Amino acid sequence: MLRTRGLTKDFGGLTAVDSVDFELASELTSLIGPNGAGKTTFFNLLTGVLEPTAGSVELREGDDWVDITDAAPHETAQRGIHRSYQVTNxxxxxxxxxxxxxxxxxxxxxxxxxxxxxxxxxxxxxxxxxxxxxxxxxxxxxxxxxxxxxxxxxxxxxxxxxxxxPSVLLLDEPNAGVSSESVDEVRSLVEDVAADHAVLLVEHNMDIVMDVSERVVVLHQGRVIADGEPAAVRADPDVQSAYLGGYEPGDLDDAATDETDAGEGAA
Structure with a gap:
Protein backbone atom coordinates (compact mmCIF):
# COMPACT_ATOMS: atom_id res chain seq x y z
CA MET A 1 0.00 0.00 0.00
CA LEU A 2 2.77 2.43 0.97
CA ARG A 3 6.54 2.14 0.89
CA THR A 4 9.74 4.13 1.30
CA ARG A 5 13.19 3.57 -0.11
CA GLY A 6 16.22 5.15 1.55
CA LEU A 7 14.02 7.82 3.10
CA THR A 8 16.18 10.39 4.86
CA LYS A 9 15.59 13.75 6.54
CA ASP A 10 18.39 15.96 7.80
CA PHE A 11 17.91 19.05 9.94
CA GLY A 12 21.29 20.77 9.76
CA GLY A 13 23.67 18.41 11.50
CA LEU A 14 20.87 16.16 12.82
CA THR A 15 19.62 13.18 10.83
CA ALA A 16 16.08 12.60 12.09
CA VAL A 17 15.17 9.82 9.62
CA ASP A 18 18.10 7.81 8.32
CA SER A 19 17.82 5.75 5.11
CA VAL A 20 14.56 4.03 6.06
CA ASP A 21 13.29 1.22 3.85
CA PHE A 22 9.72 0.48 4.89
CA GLU A 23 6.62 -1.10 3.39
CA LEU A 24 3.07 -1.10 4.76
CA ALA A 25 0.68 -3.77 3.53
CA SER A 26 -3.02 -4.14 4.35
CA GLU A 27 -2.32 -4.58 8.05
CA LEU A 28 -2.09 -2.83 11.40
CA THR A 29 1.55 -1.94 11.94
CA SER A 30 2.79 -0.04 14.97
CA LEU A 31 5.76 2.31 14.79
CA ILE A 32 7.46 2.64 18.17
CA GLY A 33 10.63 4.08 19.62
CA PRO A 34 11.91 6.51 22.24
CA ASN A 35 11.15 10.22 22.09
CA GLY A 36 13.23 11.83 19.36
CA ALA A 37 13.47 8.58 17.39
CA GLY A 38 11.97 10.23 14.30
CA LYS A 39 8.43 8.83 14.34
CA THR A 40 6.56 12.09 13.80
CA THR A 41 9.12 13.22 11.23
CA PHE A 42 8.54 9.96 9.39
CA PHE A 43 4.77 10.63 9.38
CA ASN A 44 5.43 14.13 8.06
CA LEU A 45 7.55 12.75 5.24
CA LEU A 46 4.89 10.21 4.28
CA THR A 47 2.19 12.88 4.09
CA GLY A 48 4.14 15.61 2.31
CA VAL A 49 4.42 17.95 5.28
CA LEU A 50 8.21 17.69 4.99
CA GLU A 51 10.40 17.19 1.94
CA PRO A 52 12.97 14.42 2.32
CA THR A 53 16.68 15.07 2.03
CA ALA A 54 16.99 11.82 0.10
CA GLY A 55 14.97 8.74 -0.78
CA SER A 56 11.43 8.20 -2.00
CA VAL A 57 7.84 7.60 -0.91
CA GLU A 58 5.57 5.47 -3.10
CA LEU A 59 1.87 4.59 -2.95
CA ARG A 60 0.37 1.52 -4.54
CA GLU A 61 -2.48 2.38 -6.90
CA GLY A 62 -3.93 -0.73 -8.53
CA ASP A 63 -1.00 -2.74 -9.86
CA ASP A 64 1.38 0.22 -9.98
CA TRP A 65 3.61 2.01 -7.51
CA VAL A 66 3.29 5.80 -7.84
CA ASP A 67 6.06 8.12 -6.64
CA ILE A 68 4.51 10.69 -4.27
CA THR A 69 7.77 11.94 -2.77
CA ASP A 70 7.18 15.52 -3.92
CA ALA A 71 3.40 15.58 -3.39
CA ALA A 72 1.94 18.30 -1.17
CA PRO A 73 -0.14 17.32 1.88
CA HIS A 74 -3.47 17.94 0.11
CA GLU A 75 -2.29 15.78 -2.79
CA THR A 76 -1.31 12.86 -0.57
CA ALA A 77 -4.68 13.17 1.18
CA GLN A 78 -6.54 13.12 -2.14
CA ARG A 79 -4.60 10.01 -3.11
CA GLY A 80 -5.86 8.26 0.02
CA ILE A 81 -3.31 8.78 2.80
CA HIS A 82 -5.04 10.35 5.81
CA ARG A 83 -3.71 10.99 9.30
CA SER A 84 -4.62 12.01 12.80
CA TYR A 85 -2.35 14.17 14.93
CA GLN A 86 -0.58 13.80 18.25
CA VAL A 87 -2.20 17.05 19.43
CA THR A 88 -6.00 17.20 19.10
CA ASN A 89 -6.80 18.97 15.83
CA PRO A 166 -8.72 6.50 2.50
CA SER A 167 -6.65 3.43 1.73
CA VAL A 168 -4.02 4.26 4.38
CA LEU A 169 -4.52 5.68 7.88
CA LEU A 170 -1.64 7.12 9.89
CA LEU A 171 -2.67 7.41 13.55
CA ASP A 172 -0.30 9.48 15.68
CA GLU A 173 -0.81 8.53 19.35
CA PRO A 174 -4.63 8.34 19.35
CA ASN A 175 -4.53 7.51 23.08
CA ALA A 176 -2.38 10.50 24.07
CA GLY A 177 -4.01 12.29 27.00
CA VAL A 178 -7.00 9.92 27.02
CA SER A 179 -8.35 8.91 30.43
CA SER A 180 -7.85 5.34 31.55
CA GLU A 181 -11.60 4.78 31.21
CA SER A 182 -11.48 5.65 27.50
CA VAL A 183 -8.32 3.77 26.52
CA ASP A 184 -10.15 0.52 25.76
CA GLU A 185 -12.68 2.38 23.60
CA VAL A 186 -9.95 3.96 21.50
CA ARG A 187 -8.12 0.64 21.29
CA SER A 188 -11.27 -1.06 19.98
CA LEU A 189 -11.78 1.75 17.48
CA VAL A 190 -8.25 1.35 16.13
CA GLU A 191 -8.82 -2.39 15.70
CA ASP A 192 -12.14 -1.71 13.96
CA VAL A 193 -10.75 0.69 11.36
CA ALA A 194 -7.80 -1.64 10.74
CA ALA A 195 -10.28 -4.27 9.54
CA ASP A 196 -10.70 -2.39 6.23
CA HIS A 197 -7.76 0.04 6.11
CA ALA A 198 -3.99 -0.23 6.17
CA VAL A 199 -3.05 1.41 9.49
CA LEU A 200 0.29 2.73 10.70
CA LEU A 201 0.01 3.47 14.41
CA VAL A 202 2.35 5.46 16.64
CA GLU A 203 1.62 4.53 20.24
CA HIS A 204 3.56 4.63 23.54
CA ASN A 205 1.28 2.27 25.46
CA MET A 206 3.08 -1.05 24.95
CA ASP A 207 0.14 -3.14 26.14
CA ILE A 208 -1.90 -1.70 23.28
CA VAL A 209 0.92 -2.07 20.76
CA MET A 210 1.57 -5.69 21.61
CA ASP A 211 -2.13 -6.52 21.73
CA VAL A 212 -3.43 -4.97 18.49
CA SER A 213 -0.45 -5.00 16.11
CA GLU A 214 0.13 -7.53 13.39
CA ARG A 215 3.63 -6.11 13.01
CA VAL A 216 5.87 -3.75 14.97
CA VAL A 217 8.59 -1.52 13.55
CA VAL A 218 11.08 0.11 15.93
CA LEU A 219 12.87 3.37 15.17
CA HIS A 220 15.93 4.44 17.13
CA GLN A 221 17.94 7.54 16.23
CA GLY A 222 16.15 7.63 12.89
CA ARG A 223 16.97 4.07 11.88
CA VAL A 224 14.87 0.90 11.85
CA ILE A 225 16.39 -1.47 14.41
CA ALA A 226 13.64 -4.12 14.39
CA ASP A 227 10.69 -5.13 12.20
CA GLY A 228 8.55 -8.17 12.85
CA GLU A 229 5.77 -9.81 14.84
CA PRO A 230 5.15 -8.28 18.29
CA ALA A 231 6.53 -11.20 20.30
CA ALA A 232 9.77 -11.28 18.31
CA VAL A 233 10.25 -7.53 18.57
CA ARG A 234 9.55 -7.58 22.31
CA ALA A 235 12.26 -10.19 22.80
CA ASP A 236 14.83 -8.44 20.62
CA PRO A 237 17.78 -7.42 22.86
CA ASP A 238 18.45 -4.27 20.81
CA VAL A 239 14.84 -3.17 21.30
CA GLN A 240 14.97 -3.94 25.00
CA SER A 241 18.10 -1.86 25.33
CA ALA A 242 16.93 1.07 23.21
CA TYR A 243 13.32 1.34 24.31
CA LEU A 244 11.41 -1.37 26.15
CA GLY A 245 13.77 -1.74 29.11
CA GLY A 246 12.43 -5.06 30.40
CA TYR A 247 8.80 -4.50 29.45
CA GLU A 248 6.50 -7.45 30.08
CA PRO A 249 2.84 -7.72 29.03
CA GLY A 250 0.67 -5.88 31.55
CA ASP A 251 3.30 -3.26 32.36
CA LEU A 252 1.73 -0.02 31.20
CA ASP A 253 4.39 2.46 30.19
CA ASP A 254 2.70 5.32 32.05
CA ALA A 255 5.70 7.58 31.99
CA ALA A 256 6.00 7.34 28.22
CA THR A 257 2.25 7.72 27.78
CA ASP A 258 2.32 11.00 29.70
CA GLU A 259 5.11 12.42 27.58
CA THR A 260 4.17 14.61 24.64
CA ASP A 261 7.00 13.43 22.38
CA ALA A 262 8.05 17.07 22.28
CA GLY A 263 11.41 16.24 20.79
CA GLU A 264 9.79 14.85 17.69
CA GLY A 265 8.40 18.20 16.66
CA ALA A 266 11.92 18.98 15.47
CA ALA A 267 13.07 15.46 14.89
Missing part, protein backbone atom coordinates in the same frame (compact mmCIF):
# COMPACT_ATOMS: atom_id res chain seq x y z
CA UNK A 90 -10.51 19.75 15.39
CA UNK A 91 -12.64 22.89 14.82
CA UNK A 92 -13.85 23.47 18.41
CA UNK A 93 -16.58 25.99 17.55
CA UNK A 94 -18.12 23.88 14.80
CA UNK A 95 -20.48 21.00 15.45
CA UNK A 96 -19.20 17.46 15.60
CA UNK A 97 -21.09 16.73 12.38
CA UNK A 98 -19.72 19.80 10.61
CA UNK A 99 -16.15 18.80 11.44
CA UNK A 100 -16.61 15.54 9.57
CA UNK A 101 -18.81 16.97 6.80
CA UNK A 102 -16.11 19.50 5.91
CA UNK A 103 -13.56 16.68 5.76
CA UNK A 104 -15.87 14.64 3.53
CA UNK A 105 -16.31 17.56 1.17
CA UNK A 106 -12.56 18.25 1.10
CA UNK A 107 -11.97 14.64 0.12
CA UNK A 108 -14.68 14.72 -2.54
CA UNK A 109 -15.17 16.30 -5.92
CA UNK A 110 -16.72 19.48 -4.46
CA UNK A 111 -13.77 20.67 -2.40
CA UNK A 112 -13.91 24.12 -4.02
CA UNK A 113 -17.71 24.45 -4.17
CA UNK A 114 -18.14 26.81 -1.21
CA UNK A 115 -21.05 29.03 -2.26
CA UNK A 116 -23.76 26.40 -2.56
CA UNK A 117 -27.07 25.84 -0.84
CA UNK A 118 -26.58 23.55 2.14
CA UNK A 119 -28.88 20.96 0.55
CA UNK A 120 -26.29 20.55 -2.20
CA UNK A 121 -24.00 18.91 0.34
CA UNK A 122 -26.53 16.36 1.60
CA UNK A 123 -24.45 13.45 0.34
CA UNK A 124 -21.51 14.65 2.44
CA UNK A 125 -23.74 15.03 5.46
CA UNK A 126 -24.93 11.45 5.07
CA UNK A 127 -21.36 10.20 4.79
CA UNK A 128 -20.39 12.23 7.85
CA UNK A 129 -23.18 10.65 9.90
CA UNK A 130 -21.91 7.24 8.79
CA UNK A 131 -18.38 8.04 10.03
CA UNK A 132 -19.72 9.34 13.33
CA UNK A 133 -21.82 6.23 13.80
CA UNK A 134 -18.74 4.09 13.26
CA UNK A 135 -16.73 5.88 15.96
CA UNK A 136 -19.65 6.05 18.39
CA UNK A 137 -20.38 9.77 18.17
CA UNK A 138 -23.60 9.87 16.14
CA UNK A 139 -25.56 10.96 19.22
CA UNK A 140 -23.23 13.98 19.63
CA UNK A 141 -23.51 15.15 16.01
CA UNK A 142 -25.23 18.46 16.85
CA UNK A 143 -22.94 19.36 19.75
CA UNK A 144 -20.03 21.75 19.43
CA UNK A 145 -16.76 19.87 19.24
CA UNK A 146 -15.50 21.96 22.17
CA UNK A 147 -17.97 20.18 24.48
CA UNK A 148 -16.50 16.74 23.86
CA UNK A 149 -14.23 15.03 26.36
CA UNK A 150 -10.63 14.53 25.28
CA UNK A 151 -11.31 10.88 24.52
CA UNK A 152 -14.34 11.78 22.41
CA UNK A 153 -12.27 14.36 20.51
CA UNK A 154 -9.81 11.59 19.70
CA UNK A 155 -12.71 9.58 18.27
CA UNK A 156 -13.79 12.61 16.26
CA UNK A 157 -10.28 12.89 14.83
CA UNK A 158 -10.51 9.29 13.66
CA UNK A 159 -13.88 10.02 12.03
CA UNK A 160 -12.29 12.99 10.24
CA UNK A 161 -9.38 10.81 9.11
CA UNK A 162 -11.88 8.27 7.73
CA UNK A 163 -13.53 10.91 5.52
CA UNK A 164 -13.27 10.04 1.86
CA UNK A 165 -12.54 6.39 2.70
Missing amino acids: VFPNSSVLENVRIAEQAAGEDSHAIWRNVDYFEKYTERAYSRLDRVGLADRAADDASTLSHGAKRKLEVAIALAGD
Whole structure:
Protein backbone atom coordinates (compact mmCIF):
# COMPACT_ATOMS: atom_id res chain seq x y z
CA MET A 1 0.00 0.00 0.00
CA LEU A 2 2.77 2.43 0.97
CA ARG A 3 6.54 2.14 0.89
CA THR A 4 9.74 4.13 1.30
CA ARG A 5 13.19 3.57 -0.11
CA GLY A 6 16.22 5.15 1.55
CA LEU A 7 14.02 7.82 3.10
CA THR A 8 16.18 10.39 4.86
CA LYS A 9 15.59 13.75 6.54
CA ASP A 10 18.39 15.96 7.80
CA PHE A 11 17.91 19.05 9.94
CA GLY A 12 21.29 20.77 9.76
CA GLY A 13 23.67 18.41 11.50
CA LEU A 14 20.87 16.16 12.82
CA THR A 15 19.62 13.18 10.83
CA ALA A 16 16.08 12.60 12.09
CA VAL A 17 15.17 9.82 9.62
CA ASP A 18 18.10 7.81 8.32
CA SER A 19 17.82 5.75 5.11
CA VAL A 20 14.56 4.03 6.06
CA ASP A 21 13.29 1.22 3.85
CA PHE A 22 9.72 0.48 4.89
CA GLU A 23 6.62 -1.10 3.39
CA LEU A 24 3.07 -1.10 4.76
CA ALA A 25 0.68 -3.77 3.53
CA SER A 26 -3.02 -4.14 4.35
CA GLU A 27 -2.32 -4.58 8.05
CA LEU A 28 -2.09 -2.83 11.40
CA THR A 29 1.55 -1.94 11.94
CA SER A 30 2.79 -0.04 14.97
CA LEU A 31 5.76 2.31 14.79
CA ILE A 32 7.46 2.64 18.17
CA GLY A 33 10.63 4.08 19.62
CA PRO A 34 11.91 6.51 22.24
CA ASN A 35 11.15 10.22 22.09
CA GLY A 36 13.23 11.83 19.36
CA ALA A 37 13.47 8.58 17.39
CA GLY A 38 11.97 10.23 14.30
CA LYS A 39 8.43 8.83 14.34
CA THR A 40 6.56 12.09 13.80
CA THR A 41 9.12 13.22 11.23
CA PHE A 42 8.54 9.96 9.39
CA PHE A 43 4.77 10.63 9.38
CA ASN A 44 5.43 14.13 8.06
CA LEU A 45 7.55 12.75 5.24
CA LEU A 46 4.89 10.21 4.28
CA THR A 47 2.19 12.88 4.09
CA GLY A 48 4.14 15.61 2.31
CA VAL A 49 4.42 17.95 5.28
CA LEU A 50 8.21 17.69 4.99
CA GLU A 51 10.40 17.19 1.94
CA PRO A 52 12.97 14.42 2.32
CA THR A 53 16.68 15.07 2.03
CA ALA A 54 16.99 11.82 0.10
CA GLY A 55 14.97 8.74 -0.78
CA SER A 56 11.43 8.20 -2.00
CA VAL A 57 7.84 7.60 -0.91
CA GLU A 58 5.57 5.47 -3.10
CA LEU A 59 1.87 4.59 -2.95
CA ARG A 60 0.37 1.52 -4.54
CA GLU A 61 -2.48 2.38 -6.90
CA GLY A 62 -3.93 -0.73 -8.53
CA ASP A 63 -1.00 -2.74 -9.86
CA ASP A 64 1.38 0.22 -9.98
CA TRP A 65 3.61 2.01 -7.51
CA VAL A 66 3.29 5.80 -7.84
CA ASP A 67 6.06 8.12 -6.64
CA ILE A 68 4.51 10.69 -4.27
CA THR A 69 7.77 11.94 -2.77
CA ASP A 70 7.18 15.52 -3.92
CA ALA A 71 3.40 15.58 -3.39
CA ALA A 72 1.94 18.30 -1.17
CA PRO A 73 -0.14 17.32 1.88
CA HIS A 74 -3.47 17.94 0.11
CA GLU A 75 -2.29 15.78 -2.79
CA THR A 76 -1.31 12.86 -0.57
CA ALA A 77 -4.68 13.17 1.18
CA GLN A 78 -6.54 13.12 -2.14
CA ARG A 79 -4.60 10.01 -3.11
CA GLY A 80 -5.86 8.26 0.02
CA ILE A 81 -3.31 8.78 2.80
CA HIS A 82 -5.04 10.35 5.81
CA ARG A 83 -3.71 10.99 9.30
CA SER A 84 -4.62 12.01 12.80
CA TYR A 85 -2.35 14.17 14.93
CA GLN A 86 -0.58 13.80 18.25
CA VAL A 87 -2.20 17.05 19.43
CA THR A 88 -6.00 17.20 19.10
CA ASN A 89 -6.80 18.97 15.83
CA VAL A 90 -10.51 19.75 15.39
CA PHE A 91 -12.64 22.89 14.82
CA PRO A 92 -13.85 23.47 18.41
CA ASN A 93 -16.58 25.99 17.55
CA SER A 94 -18.12 23.88 14.80
CA SER A 95 -20.48 21.00 15.45
CA VAL A 96 -19.20 17.46 15.60
CA LEU A 97 -21.09 16.73 12.38
CA GLU A 98 -19.72 19.80 10.61
CA ASN A 99 -16.15 18.80 11.44
CA VAL A 100 -16.61 15.54 9.57
CA ARG A 101 -18.81 16.97 6.80
CA ILE A 102 -16.11 19.50 5.91
CA ALA A 103 -13.56 16.68 5.76
CA GLU A 104 -15.87 14.64 3.53
CA GLN A 105 -16.31 17.56 1.17
CA ALA A 106 -12.56 18.25 1.10
CA ALA A 107 -11.97 14.64 0.12
CA GLY A 108 -14.68 14.72 -2.54
CA GLU A 109 -15.17 16.30 -5.92
CA ASP A 110 -16.72 19.48 -4.46
CA SER A 111 -13.77 20.67 -2.40
CA HIS A 112 -13.91 24.12 -4.02
CA ALA A 113 -17.71 24.45 -4.17
CA ILE A 114 -18.14 26.81 -1.21
CA TRP A 115 -21.05 29.03 -2.26
CA ARG A 116 -23.76 26.40 -2.56
CA ASN A 117 -27.07 25.84 -0.84
CA VAL A 118 -26.58 23.55 2.14
CA ASP A 119 -28.88 20.96 0.55
CA TYR A 120 -26.29 20.55 -2.20
CA PHE A 121 -24.00 18.91 0.34
CA GLU A 122 -26.53 16.36 1.60
CA LYS A 123 -24.45 13.45 0.34
CA TYR A 124 -21.51 14.65 2.44
CA THR A 125 -23.74 15.03 5.46
CA GLU A 126 -24.93 11.45 5.07
CA ARG A 127 -21.36 10.20 4.79
CA ALA A 128 -20.39 12.23 7.85
CA TYR A 129 -23.18 10.65 9.90
CA SER A 130 -21.91 7.24 8.79
CA ARG A 131 -18.38 8.04 10.03
CA LEU A 132 -19.72 9.34 13.33
CA ASP A 133 -21.82 6.23 13.80
CA ARG A 134 -18.74 4.09 13.26
CA VAL A 135 -16.73 5.88 15.96
CA GLY A 136 -19.65 6.05 18.39
CA LEU A 137 -20.38 9.77 18.17
CA ALA A 138 -23.60 9.87 16.14
CA ASP A 139 -25.56 10.96 19.22
CA ARG A 140 -23.23 13.98 19.63
CA ALA A 141 -23.51 15.15 16.01
CA ALA A 142 -25.23 18.46 16.85
CA ASP A 143 -22.94 19.36 19.75
CA ASP A 144 -20.03 21.75 19.43
CA ALA A 145 -16.76 19.87 19.24
CA SER A 146 -15.50 21.96 22.17
CA THR A 147 -17.97 20.18 24.48
CA LEU A 148 -16.50 16.74 23.86
CA SER A 149 -14.23 15.03 26.36
CA HIS A 150 -10.63 14.53 25.28
CA GLY A 151 -11.31 10.88 24.52
CA ALA A 152 -14.34 11.78 22.41
CA LYS A 153 -12.27 14.36 20.51
CA ARG A 154 -9.81 11.59 19.70
CA LYS A 155 -12.71 9.58 18.27
CA LEU A 156 -13.79 12.61 16.26
CA GLU A 157 -10.28 12.89 14.83
CA VAL A 158 -10.51 9.29 13.66
CA ALA A 159 -13.88 10.02 12.03
CA ILE A 160 -12.29 12.99 10.24
CA ALA A 161 -9.38 10.81 9.11
CA LEU A 162 -11.88 8.27 7.73
CA ALA A 163 -13.53 10.91 5.52
CA GLY A 164 -13.27 10.04 1.86
CA ASP A 165 -12.54 6.39 2.70
CA PRO A 166 -8.72 6.50 2.50
CA SER A 167 -6.65 3.43 1.73
CA VAL A 168 -4.02 4.26 4.38
CA LEU A 169 -4.52 5.68 7.88
CA LEU A 170 -1.64 7.12 9.89
CA LEU A 171 -2.67 7.41 13.55
CA ASP A 172 -0.30 9.48 15.68
CA GLU A 173 -0.81 8.53 19.35
CA PRO A 174 -4.63 8.34 19.35
CA ASN A 175 -4.53 7.51 23.08
CA ALA A 176 -2.38 10.50 24.07
CA GLY A 177 -4.01 12.29 27.00
CA VAL A 178 -7.00 9.92 27.02
CA SER A 179 -8.35 8.91 30.43
CA SER A 180 -7.85 5.34 31.55
CA GLU A 181 -11.60 4.78 31.21
CA SER A 182 -11.48 5.65 27.50
CA VAL A 183 -8.32 3.77 26.52
CA ASP A 184 -10.15 0.52 25.76
CA GLU A 185 -12.68 2.38 23.60
CA VAL A 186 -9.95 3.96 21.50
CA ARG A 187 -8.12 0.64 21.29
CA SER A 188 -11.27 -1.06 19.98
CA LEU A 189 -11.78 1.75 17.48
CA VAL A 190 -8.25 1.35 16.13
CA GLU A 191 -8.82 -2.39 15.70
CA ASP A 192 -12.14 -1.71 13.96
CA VAL A 193 -10.75 0.69 11.36
CA ALA A 194 -7.80 -1.64 10.74
CA ALA A 195 -10.28 -4.27 9.54
CA ASP A 196 -10.70 -2.39 6.23
CA HIS A 197 -7.76 0.04 6.11
CA ALA A 198 -3.99 -0.23 6.17
CA VAL A 199 -3.05 1.41 9.49
CA LEU A 200 0.29 2.73 10.70
CA LEU A 201 0.01 3.47 14.41
CA VAL A 202 2.35 5.46 16.64
CA GLU A 203 1.62 4.53 20.24
CA HIS A 204 3.56 4.63 23.54
CA ASN A 205 1.28 2.27 25.46
CA MET A 206 3.08 -1.05 24.95
CA ASP A 207 0.14 -3.14 26.14
CA ILE A 208 -1.90 -1.70 23.28
CA VAL A 209 0.92 -2.07 20.76
CA MET A 210 1.57 -5.69 21.61
CA ASP A 211 -2.13 -6.52 21.73
CA VAL A 212 -3.43 -4.97 18.49
CA SER A 213 -0.45 -5.00 16.11
CA GLU A 214 0.13 -7.53 13.39
CA ARG A 215 3.63 -6.11 13.01
CA VAL A 216 5.87 -3.75 14.97
CA VAL A 217 8.59 -1.52 13.55
CA VAL A 218 11.08 0.11 15.93
CA LEU A 219 12.87 3.37 15.17
CA HIS A 220 15.93 4.44 17.13
CA GLN A 221 17.94 7.54 16.23
CA GLY A 222 16.15 7.63 12.89
CA ARG A 223 16.97 4.07 11.88
CA VAL A 224 14.87 0.90 11.85
CA ILE A 225 16.39 -1.47 14.41
CA ALA A 226 13.64 -4.12 14.39
CA ASP A 227 10.69 -5.13 12.20
CA GLY A 228 8.55 -8.17 12.85
CA GLU A 229 5.77 -9.81 14.84
CA PRO A 230 5.15 -8.28 18.29
CA ALA A 231 6.53 -11.20 20.30
CA ALA A 232 9.77 -11.28 18.31
CA VAL A 233 10.25 -7.53 18.57
CA ARG A 234 9.55 -7.58 22.31
CA ALA A 235 12.26 -10.19 22.80
CA ASP A 236 14.83 -8.44 20.62
CA PRO A 237 17.78 -7.42 22.86
CA ASP A 238 18.45 -4.27 20.81
CA VAL A 239 14.84 -3.17 21.30
CA GLN A 240 14.97 -3.94 25.00
CA SER A 241 18.10 -1.86 25.33
CA ALA A 242 16.93 1.07 23.21
CA TYR A 243 13.32 1.34 24.31
CA LEU A 244 11.41 -1.37 26.15
CA GLY A 245 13.77 -1.74 29.11
CA GLY A 246 12.43 -5.06 30.40
CA TYR A 247 8.80 -4.50 29.45
CA GLU A 248 6.50 -7.45 30.08
CA PRO A 249 2.84 -7.72 29.03
CA GLY A 250 0.67 -5.88 31.55
CA ASP A 251 3.30 -3.26 32.36
CA LEU A 252 1.73 -0.02 31.20
CA ASP A 253 4.39 2.46 30.19
CA ASP A 254 2.70 5.32 32.05
CA ALA A 255 5.70 7.58 31.99
CA ALA A 256 6.00 7.34 28.22
CA THR A 257 2.25 7.72 27.78
CA ASP A 258 2.32 11.00 29.70
CA GLU A 259 5.11 12.42 27.58
CA THR A 260 4.17 14.61 24.64
CA ASP A 261 7.00 13.43 22.38
CA ALA A 262 8.05 17.07 22.28
CA GLY A 263 11.41 16.24 20.79
CA GLU A 264 9.79 14.85 17.69
CA GLY A 265 8.40 18.20 16.66
CA ALA A 266 11.92 18.98 15.47
CA ALA A 267 13.07 15.46 14.89
